[in-house]
Amino acid sequence: MNSFEIIYDFASSAGFKKLQILLFPIGFFLFTRFLLFLIENDKDEDLFKNPEQQKFKVYLMQYASIFIFIVFLIMFGSKYYKTYNLYNTSLFKTEGFVTNFHPMPEGGHDSERFSVNGVQFQFSDFDISHFGYNNAKSHGGAIDKNKYVRISYIKVNNSNQILKLEIRK
Known part of the structure; x- marks a missing residue:
């Protein structure tokens, strides 16, 4: 019997992990705190000259990081919800051998492309916008020419986003 190994599944924590981009503004906020x-405890003004002006700049950076966090949360949260909705309502499936495989170069500046049963897929390591599988072969990805795969995907903006990837063992 054919057994498959799940490489990526949006419905598991793999899709949710792509929200880690929200950690950047949080980290920046903590850095400004x-x-x-440091400014408030620099009594002798050894580190910071004109502490009131420095505080003002730091407060501006804090508000900017909060604003960026909110914008990212709205953007990625809404896309995550939309993708989750499509995962539950509009999921397509295909199974077969990978053909027409075009790997992404290690340095980027291109995308990885391939077909399975006439269905074309294209992605890049550097695009997380739709929470689909995007790990190119040059960066340790599992898709390669002549591999037998089972793919569950959605159609977004005239492209097929892989939301579940299984490889035959």
């Missing part, structure tokens, strides 16, 4: 702590 640390700077504020």
